[in-house]
Amino acid sequence: MIIALSGGIGGAKLALGLSQVLPPGELLIVANTGDDFEHLGLSISPDIDTLTYALAGLDNTELGWGRRDETWSFMETLGAIGGETWFRLGDRDLALHVERTRRLCAGETLSAVTADVARRLGIAPRLLPMSDDPVRTRILSDGVWIDFQDWFVRQRCAPAFHGLEFAGAAEARPQPELLAALRAGPRAVVICPSNPFISIEPILAVPGLRAAIAACGAPVIAVSPIIAGQAVKGPTATMFAQSGTAPSAAAVAARYADILTHYVMEPGDDAAGIAARVSRAPILMRTLEDKISLARAVLAAIG
Template sequence: MITVLCGGVGAAKFLEGLIALDQSQEIVAITNVGDDDVMHGLYICPDLDTITYTLSGAVNHQTGWGLANESWRTMERLKGLGGKVWFQLGDLDLATHLFRSERLREGATLEQVTKEISDNAGLKLKLLPATNDKIRTKLELVHPSGETESTSFQEYFVKYQHKPIVKDVFYVGSKSASLSPSVIEALEESERIIIAPSNPILSIGPILAIPKIAETIARRRSDVVAISPIVDGKALKGPADKVLEAFGYPASALGVAQYYRDYISRLIIDQIDSNSIDQIESLGVRVVATNTIMTTIDSKISLAALALTSYER
């Protein structure tokens, strides 16, 4: 069994490679739920859906999220009604949220619904929410105007397009979140644990904020490898670089290593960042430098293969 701690887009691409690698072990994706939100009464799980859509080949490749061949009739009419439309829900995408919301109301756990959706999509991995309990990532923002605001992740990320400065992040509910037997089994029994190239603070942070997960990952540090989502001082997507800096870490592979140092024994960084190898290894983290930019299926497979062999280095 191989367990991957996952955010959305970057994790989904990495999982594509890991699945295509076709190694013999079961793959388990323990996925961030801190971005989950209720919109218009519907239960939205952006990271779970991005992984499902990507791995089933249904994703919109232009955006990296949402569905291909999407239409927006509901949103267009909602706009006419004066409704909230900054979080765009496509007509096809809506079906996922209707299905999930109904099943949750019927008493299913998020893990059960996620299994139903991922089985329906034919996914060749076990997709698990980090917890069935509610964790919500809350941000303290400073707008360009100087005004401060406390927001949900989606407000920061989508409504404000991650432009405000992040002063602080809270993972509300994480301390009391419980783990399902499947999550515990994956964390304890997996031969290797991989932290996907996702936003350390905003995507992996909510997972590590669950005390039982943090303890287990720290205890299994020698089996844990992360892939840096920061290349040449910049996030490949989203605000990971800015948020690391806001928390006092350098916006670099070194910053990622500093953030994860208690949890990982190995870090895969981009070859362009090779000059930071010595500094990272001085933290007690072995470094493997390679091409980490996943543009083709071959580059995804290579990165996944390297993550599995990195322990031998």
């Protein structure tokens, strides 16, 4: 069993690559839910949805998020009557949020809803949230705490990043199947090339998970989301710079130093200071072939 920890876009690309090269049932993908929030009365799980659409072949590759072949009648009508339109929900995408909200309100867990949707869409790997309990990422900017989606989407990361917290993490319980898989001894734990601050560290903040990963006895391998000091996508490099650390592949590895045994980074990037065993491979994933190639490189690195 390979356990992959993932955020949204970058993580979903490697998760898809791994799903193409591993036998069915050999991949467990754990999604960050620190990005989750309630909007327009709906329960939104952006990273789960990005992974779901990517693994089902339904992702919108032009936008980088949401479903392909999307229409926007709902948002157009909402805007016309004065509703909030800063977080865009396509008509096809909206169906998933409505159904998730209905089932959660009826008492189902997020894990159960996620797994059933994945099954109905023909996704072979197991896809689970990090916890069924709510964890909410918040950004500190000039002494004010801002909800993550407000900072990331509505304000487009404009407020300076001075810190973050994962509200609810201290009370959250790890997803039981994930904890059982770690205790059973996986083949490896893969940390996908996602933003360490807001995609991977919310997962590691759930009590017991970081320790369970460290104690699982398997290689723990991360893939850098940084190439030549720049983030492949999103605010990773900016968050490093505003927290007082030069953005680099090594800076990412340092945030996982207590659990990391292997690291995959771009050829040419500086590996100085990385204690883990370093492998080199092209990190940028534009095509399905790129995703499969990187997945093979990850598996080759751990043997």
